Amino acid sequence: MAGRGYTFRVARKASPARLVIALSVAAVLAVFLLYTSIAGGGNPSIAPSALKGRTAKVQLVGVVVGPVRGDSHAGGKHFRLRDIGGSRATGVPVVYSGSVPDLFKVGREIVVVGRLRNGVFVSEPGSMITKCPSKYAPKKNADDPA
Amino acid sequence: MPELGRAALLVTLGLVTYALVAGAAGAHLGRRRLAVSAQNALVAAFFSTLVASAVLLAALLRNDFSFTYVARTTSEALPTAYTISAFWGGQEGSLLLWLLFLTGFGAAAVRLNRQWARDLIVWVVPVFAGVAVFFSFLVVAVASPFATQVAPADGAGMTPSLQNPYMLAHPPLLYLGYVGLTVPFAFCLGALLAGRPDERWLIATRRWTLFAWAALGVGQLLGAHWAYVEVGWGGYYAWDPVENAALMPWLVATAFLHSVMIQEKRGMLRVWNVLLVLLAFSLSLFGTFLTRSGVVNSIHSFTQSSIGPWFLFFIALTVGVSLAIVFWRLAQLRSPTKLESPVSREAAFLYNNLLLLALCLAILWGVVYPLISEAVRGEAVVLGRSYYDFFLRIFGLPLLLLMGIGPLIAWRRASLTSLLTTFRWPTLVAAGTGVVLLFLGAGSSVPGLVAYTFSAFVVTSIAMEFARGTRARKALGASSWATAFSSLLGRNRRRYGGYVVHASIVFLAVGIAGSSAFDSVSEARLSRGESMTVGAYTLVYRSLDERQTANATQIRAQLEVSRGDRELGTLEAGKNAYTVEQQVSNEVGIRSDKLTGEDLFVIAEQIDPDGTVYFRVFVKPLVNLIWLAGLVFLLGSAIALWPDAREQRRLVARMREVGLPATR
Amino acid sequence: MTLALVLAAVLAVGCVVAVAFPFIKEPEPESDDLHEPDEEGRRRLELLEERDRSLAALKELEFEHRTGTVSDEDYRIALGPLRREAANALRALETEGRPLEERT
Numbered sequence: 084m085a086g087r088g089y090t091f092r093v094a095r096k097a098s099p100a101r102l103v104i105a106l107s108v109a110a111v112l113a114v115f116l117l118y119t120s121i122a123g124g125g126n127p128s129i130a131p132s133a134l135k136g137r138t139a140k141v142q143l144v145g146v147v148v149g150p151v152r153g154d155s156h157a158g159g160k161h162f163r164l165r166d167i168g169g170s171r172a173t174g175v176p177v178v179y180s181g182s183v184p185d186l187f188k189v190g191r192e193i194v195v196v197g198r199l200r201n202g203v204f205v206s207e208p209g210s211m212i213t214k215c216p217s218k219y220a221p222k223k224n225a226d227d228p229a
Numbered sequence: 230m231p232e233l234g235r236a237a238l239l240v241t242l243g244l245v246t247y248a249l250v251a252g253a254a255g256a257h258l259g260r261r262r263l264a265v266s267a268q269n270a271l272v273a274a275f276f277s278t279l280v281a282s283a284v285l286l287a288a289l290l291r292n293d294f295s296f297t298y299v300a301r302t303t304s305e306a307l308p309t310a311y312t313i314s315a316f317w318g319g320q321e322g323s324l325l326l327w328l329l330f331l332t333g334f335g336a337a338a339v340r341l342n343r344q345w346a347r348d349l350i351v352w353v354v355p356v357f358a359g360v361a362v363f364f365s366f367l368v369v370a371v372a373s374p375f376a377t378q379v380a381p382a383d384g385a386g387m388t389p390s391l392q393n394p395y396m397l398a399h400p401p402l403l404y405l406g407y408v409g410l411t412v413p414f415a416f417c418l419g420a421l422l423a424g425r426p427d428e429r430w431l432i433a434t435r436r437w438t439l440f441a442w443a444a445l446g447v448g449q450l451l452g453a454h455w456a457y458v459e460v461g462w463g464g465y466y467a468w469d470p471v472e473n474a475a476l477m478p479w480l481v482a483t484a485f486l487h488s489v490m491i492q493e494k495r496g497m498l499r500v501w502n503v504l505l506v507l508l509a510f511s512l513s514l515f516g517t518f519l520t521r522s523g524v525v526n527s528i529h530s531f532t533q534s535s536i537g538p539w540f541l542f543f544i545a546l547t548v549g550v551s552l553a554i555v556f557w558r559l560a561q562l563r564s565p566t567k568l569e570s571p572v573s574r575e576a577a578f579l580y581n582n583l584l585l586l587a588l589c590l591a592i593l594w595g596v597v598y599p600l601i602s603e604a605v606r607g608e609a610v611v612l613g614r615s616y617y618d619f620f621l622r623i624f625g626l627p628l629l630l631l632m633g634i635g636p637l638i639a640w641r642r643a644s645l646t647s648l649l650t651t652f653r654w655p656t657l658v659a660a661g662t663g664v665v666l667l668f669l670g671a672g673s674s675v676p677g678l679v680a681y682t683f684s685a686f687v688v689t690s691i692a693m694e695f696a697r698g699t700r701a702r703k704a705l706g707a708s709s710w711a712t713a714f715s716s717l718l719g720r721n722r723r724r725y726g727g728y729v730v731h732a733s734i735v736f737l738a739v740g741i742a743g744s745s746a747f748d749s750v751s752e753a754r755l756s757r758g759e760s761m762t763v764g765a766y767t768l769v770y771r772s773l774d775e776r777q778t779a780n781a782t783q784i785r786a787q788l789e790v791s792r793g794d795r796e797l798g799t800l801e802a803g804k805n806a807y808t809v810e811q812q813v814s815n816e817v818g819i820r821s822d823k824l825t826g827e828d829l830f831v832i833a834e835q836i837d838p839d840g841t842v843y844f845r846v847f848v849k850p851l852v853n854l855i856w857l858a859g860l861v862f863l864l865g866s867a868i869a870l871w872p873d874a875r876e877q878r879r880l881v882a883r884m885r886e887v888g889l890p891a892t893r
Numbered sequence: 894m895t896l897a898l899v900l901a902a903v904l905a906v907g908c909v910v911a912v913a914f915p916f917i918k919e920p921e922p923e924s925d926d927l928h929e930p931d932e933e934g935r936r937r938l939e940l941l942e943e944r945d946r947s948l949a950a951l952k953e954l955e956f957e958h959r960t961g962t963v964s965d966e967d968y969r970i971a972l973g974p975l976r977r978e979a980a981n982a983l984r985a986l987e988t989e990g991r992p993l994e995e996r997t
Contacts, residue, residue, distance in 0.1 A: 099570075100567075100568040100569060100570055100571045100573075100576060101567075101568065103571035103576070104568070104571070104576075104579060104583075107580060107583055108583065111583060111587040111624075114623055115587070115620075118616075118619055118623075122615070122619070125598070125610050125616065126610065126611055127602075127608045127609065127610050128599060128608075128609040128610065128611045129608065129609075142611050155835070156754060156834070156835060157754070182462070182832075182845060183834070183835070184462070185804070185812070185813045185814050185815045186812065186813075230897050231897075232901065233897040233898075233901050233904075236897075236898075236901035236905070237904060240905055243908075244912070247912060255927075256927075259926055259927045260925055260926075260927065261915075261922075261926060262915040262922065262925055263915075264927060266912050266914070266915045266916065269911045269912055269914060269915070270908075270911070270912045273907070273908045273911040273912065276907075276908075277908060280904055347927075351927060427942070428942070429942075494950060494953075496946075636962065637962065638962075639957060639962060639963045639967055639971070640950075640954075640957075641971060642967075642971075643963075644964065644966065644967050646964060647964035647966070647967050650964060694960070697960040697961050697962075698960050700960075701956070701959040701960045704959070705959075721956075879945070883938065883941050883942070883945070884938075886937070886941060
């Protein structure tokens with residue numbers, strides 16, 4: 084291509100510009116790796132039946148089983164959570180504090196973060212997310228943890 | 230009538246298959262009539278899809294429940310507007326809408342560009358048709374909107390949460406964006422296949438890409454507003470996989486819009502641009518795969534359907550074929566121009582691309598991480614909000630600053646002295662703003678303060694560009710400042726439209742920083758007569774009202790709001806209990822301050838039988854700048870998109886000079 | 894039901910006509926070749942695009958100098974090469990042999 088790429092200075096073989104770009108790419112990657120190694124991964128997402136004996140913080144995904152008792156803003160809401168597609172026997176007791184999304188009710192699929200303590204899954208406040216039952220229904224009910 | 234719908238879709242499938250085969254044959258063998266015939270087939274496919282869409286729309290409007298789709302998504306009582314929105318409310322209908330937009334875009338892009346890009350068009354047609362074959366196959370064989378049944382007495386109805394005006398605008402806009410990205414993709418592959426890997430495909434698709442990108446951006450902003458006002462959990466973006474599915478292609482498209490400028494002006498980055506377009510298009514397919522397949526846990530839960538594997542297959546096929554074509558033409562794509570200096574506008578655009586892509590990939594990683602960890606460790610691990618927020622800040626803040634730096638650096642290379650001059654005022658204003666804000670207490674959030682400071686830099690830089698440009702035009706002989714300004718815009722639509730869009734991003738950044746880094750929240754359980762304070766506001770809970778509407782019981786807590794000793798009126802917040810659907814929805818109370826853009830956001834979380842209400846109240850400073858940003862964004866995009874007659878004439882004249890007849 | 898079938902048939906026929914139209918219109922054409930530019934034509938097109946690009950770059954440099962983004966010194970330094978590029982493009986166009994129509 085005649086005329087293109089002509090510069091008034093002799094073109095250097097190893098352009099400093101290329102080096103800077105390469106360093107920038109490396110910097111971006113470094114940031115990424117640094118973060119993932121320091122902050123660590125997220126929370127494992129498991130079903131209630133897999134909860135036995137695990138005391139680390141996890142995200143529990145399941146179906147609400149009644150009876151539902153208590154006040155999430157005073158002493159906690161008590162209910163059970165069973166596997167999606169599982170039997171009532173797979174249920175674990177959950178005590179939840181914080182904001183409860185509107186769609187919460189018995190039979191609804193929910194996601195809640197917390198840890199197992201003395202056989203009861205104690206939630207992190209405000210971490211409940213409900214899933215909408217119908218096919219194409221976007222609905223957010225997440226309360227971001229403070 | 231469903232037979233007509235099914236037949237029309239079969240006709241579409243036949244037409245696009247023909248367009249694919251005949252188009253490829255005509256282009257390869259150089260047969261004019263065959264190529265034109267393929268073009269006609271693509272245009273005709275739009276009309277037959279239109280017929281099918283009309284059939285579905287008619288069935289919806291007359292509540293024909295013999296159509297399974299209509300029965301599943303509407304009911305007799307549903308208001309007409311929402312009945313229309315049910316068209317895209319379900320899987321099959323939304324696929325039909327996608328196909329309609331796709332064939333529409335294809336027909337239009339091919340017809341409008343045939344004058345001056347004929348050697349490209351002959352290859353664009355089969356590529357477009359190829360994509361259309363996939364989607365028409367889906368609606369014909371896998372997810373047909375025209376399945377029939379014995380008509381029940383009434384339909385299942387639409388979830389109350391979808392019955393709002395947002396449902397009318399948000400999905401179609403997103404689809405215009407997703408589907409619109411097919412145009413640059415098809416032209417890119419078409420150019421490679423035609424052996425013309427230079428800038429012509431970029432110029433042909435520039436406005437289409439801009440349009441798709443703008444639609445995707447506005448669609449997302451509408452979604453955020455929907456979440457904020459209607460769903461009312463106190464935020465506007467949750468980094469949900471489905472939200473990210475729209476953000477990722479938008480970020481890549483933003484990078485693309487910038488790097489095309491480099492290719493147009495300097496002939497550089499050809500391979501990069503091809504890969505960007507491919508990535509944007511693949512991400513839009515991937516995004517729709519994510520939302521439909523139920524593969525990742527999302528609040529937007531769509532049922533696990535059989536459509537997932539089809540999409541995966543098509544994405545793999547597209548990526549594979551595209552990469553093969555790129556590899557085949559790699560030698561032609563190499564450009565002789567090199568980057569001259571790391572301090573130049575080209576370099577600034579490159580840094581911009583790098584950051585945008587890094588952010589996109591970080592988000593992509595977060596989205597697929599549960600899938601990967603499940604495959605590797607047997608357990609899905611989900612990354613939380615803090616992950617996304619970190620990367621948004623670390624990549625987003627430098628991006629913000631770059632918007633201000635770009636206009637201040639010359640092309641090719643900028644000397645240090647010239648930089649000192651152009652950077653002077655923006656740096657001073659930014660530093661001054663930073664100091665003032667620090668005194669006002671903005672140091673409580675470092676990222677927030679940085680965002681504000683950078684924003685001041687960018688705003689000053691943009692304002693100076695407008696001022697200097699207007700002054701230059703006035704010096705050239707414009708009759709008045711107003712004429713100078715309008716002629717400036719008229720002659721440099723892309724540049725100044727771009728500056729307006731940058732301004733809108735600044736508003737967005739300031740709005741996000743204010744409402745997330747400097748917000749306050751307070752919770753209290755109140756009985757009638759009791760009060761609570763949040764920030765500078767005091768709220769007194771006066772009474773609880775109950776009203777009946779046609780389909781719901783509305784419970785509202787009435788609050789008196791005051792700030793200091795000024796009374797600000799009443800605000801109500803509460804819940805709606807829908808009788809038929811047996812669902813409760815949150816109805817938040819929002820008071821927007823006209824002067825400061827601040828919102829007082831009240832959620833009546835729990836209403837006890839004795840009338841005590843548990844309130845959660847936010848004060849969100851500057852949040853309304855986010856919505857204002859949307860309007861400014863539209864304005865900027867419109868300016869940049871505006872057709873330029875002079876440019877068109879030049880393009881046609883070039884073809885004529887080479888001896889090619891300008892019309893078919 | 895029959896109405897649907899009739900409409901479907903009309904649609905199908907219409908589409909077939911649209912697709913076959915180029916062949917119906919010109920059953921024995923003078924030339925069925927795609928009017929693609931030949932090697933010479935392509936080269937000329939490239940040179941035209943080259944010329945337009947260089948001229949646009951000059952215009953932009955001028956504009957940015959006037960608005961102050963490019964300093965006097967930088968303007969002087971950058972002007973030379975850009976002018977040479979534009980001159981090269983115009984010269985190359987002329988030597989292709991065909992008469993050149995100047996366009997601004």
